[in-house]
Amino acid sequence: MEGLREVLPILVGVTPFGLITGVSAVGAGMHPVDAVLMSALVFAGAAQLAATSLMFSGAPIWTVLLTVAIVNLRHLMYSLALSPWLRSYSLLSRLLISFLMVDQSFAMQILRYPRAGEGYPRVAYALGNGLPAWVAWTAATAVGAVVGAQIPPEWQLDFAVPLMFLGLLVPAVTTRPMLVAAVVGGALALALAPLPFNLGLVIGSVVGIVAGVVAEGMQPREAHQEEAA
């Protein structure tokens, strides 16, 4: 039940994001039904936004998929961090939790499990906040996809996409090496923006990650240990 009660803050974040995803998918040229289908199956707003803008600008399929893979790379990190807590559950439970894992539900699980005791119903907790989030996400996309067609271009709603990413970026920068990763990744992607196939994003991301690791290695020893703790 706790997973269900704590889902409210997730829904507050998921609903406007879903609306925008629906609006911008239709705005890019996607059929409204396909926009909803994509939300239901992919369930990853950042990747969907990046993919839809590419899909209708003549990019080949492999570049769209590469972009999705890069934008969702952070889920590898979530998967790794949660694996010790969920190891004892069935494969089906773990697959379901994986499918429902978004930024917010990961954050809630990783805060909860270390504090809760050994017998805590982790699967119920994960599904209790994951399933309502998925329903809200898909429904919000549907509303956005239907309403989106009626929104006049003067409203410049396409600007919502970079704003959403900005809202994800800023809280993700919590240490100095992370700032280095963001500045290097962002600046390089900006400089390489004219490259085709979204290569600026790919190169900027990879070099930004490396820059973060290098910056961490250059930190004084105490800061190093502090972060490891």
Added chain:
Amino acid sequence: MSRPEVWLVIALAALVTLAERAAFLVSTSDKPLPPFLRRSLRYVPPAVFAAITLPALARPSGVALGPVDARVLAGVVAGLVAWRTKNITFTFLTGMACLWLLTWLVG
């Protein structure tokens, strides 16, 4: 892109995403990840989100305030709100309001 192509992309994107989410959760291996990879994963969110955000914010809207585009200015204000509140909805609302205000002032 034709609709069948869109469906293909959706299906493959769903598989790619699930594979990334499930990678370590379904693996039964006890072998720890090499420390270099573990460290790299930590820098994925800031690097990737910045690489998406900056080029998108800098795309000109045609509404210029002197040398600065209205979108860049609205983005800076929204960035400050994101930093102070850590709230994605406030960030979104401030950025849009700022862009509308600037467009209205200049136009």
